[in-house]
Amino acid sequence: MQLLVVESDTTAAEPLAPRLERHGHEAVTVATGAEALRAYADAELVLLDLDLPDIDGLEVCRRIRGNSDTPIIAFARKGADLDRVLGLQAGSDDCLDTPYEFRELMARIDAVMRRARRPPAPAPAPAEALSVGDVCINPGSREVRLRGRAVDLTRKEFDLLYYLATHSDSVVTRQRLMADIWGDTSANALGPRASRTIDTHVSSLRGKLGHSGWILTVRGVGFRIGRGG
Structure with a gap:
């Protein structure tokens, strides 16, 4: 290599x-x-x-x-x-x-x-643009818009936001995020470094979207998509 x-x-x-x-x-x-x-x-x-x-x-x-x-x-x-x-x-x-x-x-x-x-997992349906409140997520162009304004996200930030949005009816555990977004299914997926990685990306997403209410923490379980402020 x-x-x-x-x-x-x-x-x-x-x-x-x-x-x-x-x-x-x-x-x-x-x-x-x-x-x-x-x-x-x-x-x-x-x-x-x-x-x-x-x-x-x-x-x-x-x-x-x-x-x-x-x-x-x-x-x-x-x-x-x-x-x-x-x-x-x-x-x-x-x-x-x-x-x-x-x-x-x-x-x-x-x-x-x-x-x-690892080959990327197929994007969950629907493949068309997905709206959550005032946020529009387009998986085809990998663009995110908040009230029409483009939000500049990194690759992993987009993957995390889209994943939570497509699982809006459930709370997603940290272990599941590490497996499906970061591809880590090892024992380290539950370790403190993995938690810091997720927390860092969640914090960055909240900052770019302008409100912590877009991603809600369910203490002791994981995260779910919110509706902003």
Whole structure:
């Protein structure tokens, strides 16, 4: 598998490539955001340090995600909780604290690639545009409009909103969301990191839709679609 390692600290990046190659991968290392934006098209997975010298790593993540479904694992300094949240909101598929254990990195690469390679589930009926209150969701164009105004959502945010809207008659559990939206059916689907991933996307959706009432939390169970404020 072709990996792109984006790391401004070359003393950290150079030893990583040979270790990845010993595990059967091909690794290309770049040190700046500009180089990453030129090189990511050839990669099957991007390992992205959020601390870059030229372009903010979050912006690099957003640009890659805006043009490609290439999986991204971001790296944030240990204890930088906000960076991890922003990294997920920018479109990364996972975010790992640095320094990290190499075995954990390999496990996360495997998990992200399993989800990325899984064929997408067919969109539930109806396939035509779906309205929930003042929100119109079009699965064909993957557009969302609130009272006629376009709402800019990431890929996962759209999937989450549409999934909840098409299951409006039920409360959807966290485990079911991790399985059907993130493709994670492992024991980790009920862990704290999975919960943070869901909570981050729910919070971002509420903010973009302008009211927490669009997605309702059912304590101890999961989430269901609401009608806004």
